[in-house]
Amino acid sequence: MTVDPNQHDVFVLRQKIKLVINQYEFFLPDGDRPGEPICFVEQKRFKFKEDIRFYLDAEKTTELLRIKARQRFDPRATYDITDETGTKIGEIQKVFGQSLLRSTFRISDADGQELFISTEKSFGVALFRRAIGFIPYIENVANWLPIPYHFVFKRGDQIIGENRRQIGKLRDIYTIDMSSDNPRTIDRRLVLALAVGQDALQAR
DSSP states (O other): OOOOGGGOSEEEEEEEOOSSEEEEEEEEEETTEEEEEEEEEEEESSOSSOEEEEESSTTOOSEEEEEEESSSSOTTOEEEEEETTSOEEEEEEEOHHHHTTSOEEEEEETTSOEEEEEEESOHHHHHHHHHHTTSTTGGGGGGGSOOOOEEEEEETTEEEEEEEEOTTOSSOEEEEEOTTSOSOOSOHHHHHHHHHHHHHTTTO
16 A cells, blocks of 8 residues: 555654665654555665665555755755656755754755755764764774764754654664644655655765
8 A cells, every 4th residue: 555655744764784775664653663664765876976766665666756966976966856757846955064063954845945954953962973983993883883863854943853863773773753843834755855865865
């Protein structure tokens, strides 16, 4: 059965461990565990321009979304989000200057109008993560350390959602909660795209 993301507020994102490509799965939550799978994601590596595909089924027969970079190897790159027909529904842009100290993303609609900003919740944790990356030998396993990776989604001063990494897991698992966006003013497809981007576009 096809699940409409716009009818839900909470999602679980789990990264699959693969050698050549990044793959992810979205689920609806079942308590504290992943429940029904609703979306499958694949990012091919070694591409000059990022191209991430979202599918409704594991066989990849029905596409839901696509994230594609406009530029090659640009730290300020803007990524277009398109639906299954190729129609643009939004944009993701990493805010380069702010992201040097605290990863920050700008999410816009199809016309480029800002919808909300997503940034790491704790400035101290963001700095600590970066410091760990400069320690010899430790930087190779930094992503497996129990360091919080928590983003908040803000429209002005209002927090409308969050993306929180579950601590103590062998692979990256995130809980995305948009319950504060009531009624649902943000297209949940953009939220799914952002959640994957916050992992895949930072080579986590």
